[in-house]
Each structure stands twice: as structure tokens, then as C-alpha cells.
Amino acid sequence: MWSKKVTIKTNASREQIWNLWSDVKNWNKWDNEVEYSDMNGQFETGTFGILKPIKGPKSKFKLISVDKLNEFTSRSFLPLTKMDFIHEMNEKNSELFITHGVEIKGLLTFLFSKVIGKKLIRELPKAMENLSKMAEKN
Secondary structure, eight states: OEEEEEEEEESSOHHHHHHHHTOGGGGGGTOTTEEEEEESSOSSTTOEEEEEETTSOOEEEEEEEEETTTEEEEEEEETTEEEEEEEEEEEETTEEEEEEEEEEEETTHHHHHHHTHHHHHHHHHHHHHHHHHHHHHO
């Protein structure tokens, strides 16, 4: 397994962050690596969607965990490998922190961690800063 997590402090509220997380069609407004994304139903566990990265093929994802105002995890399917995108909110000393993590698991983890992993490590903090700033304005 390969994993990476990034946590930042935000001045936004849980509701402001959640509204952006659950607005799948507009993920590209805060994540510069997303060309487009959409859901085939409600933002709840078990719902499928599609996501097209800027420089990658369109792929299907599934919401495997949704806990409103707390966390959600989406799973993308790669050849012989799964990639989970974990999004969490936690409070500490009355401050809100958001965490975005990525886990790659499966037979081709070694390959996808090199091909995709480096870019994710570089772009993840940027997406989170964009999300935080956008949420604070809403």
C-alpha cells in the first residue's frame, strides 16, 4: 500500500467545506487537476460518479464512505489496483482542520504510486488551499 495525507487549518466552517466537497460537478473549481466530474445520484455511500483528470483518462469512482459534515472517501478503479481519496474534517482547540489523503492498494501499487503519486503529492496541498479559500468566501 502507498499512502499520503496532508492536513491544513481552515477558517471556513464545516458546512462551507462540506458544501464544496458534496458539489461534485464543481470539484474542478478548487482542484486544478480535475477537468470535470459528475455523480449518478445523491452524495451518499454507494453512489457512482465519473471524474476526468486534466491529463488523464476519464475514470469511474464510487463513494465508499460518507458521514455528512465529517468525512467522505471516494474510490477510483485502476487496473488491478484501487485508489482511495479520503477527505476528513477534525476540530482541535476550536479550530477546524481538513485532511485529504490518498491510498493506493493492489497488485500495481508500485507502478501507480510512481506514475500518479508524485503528482498527487505536489498538487494535493494546492487543491486544499484553494478549497479552504473558496469555502471561506461562501
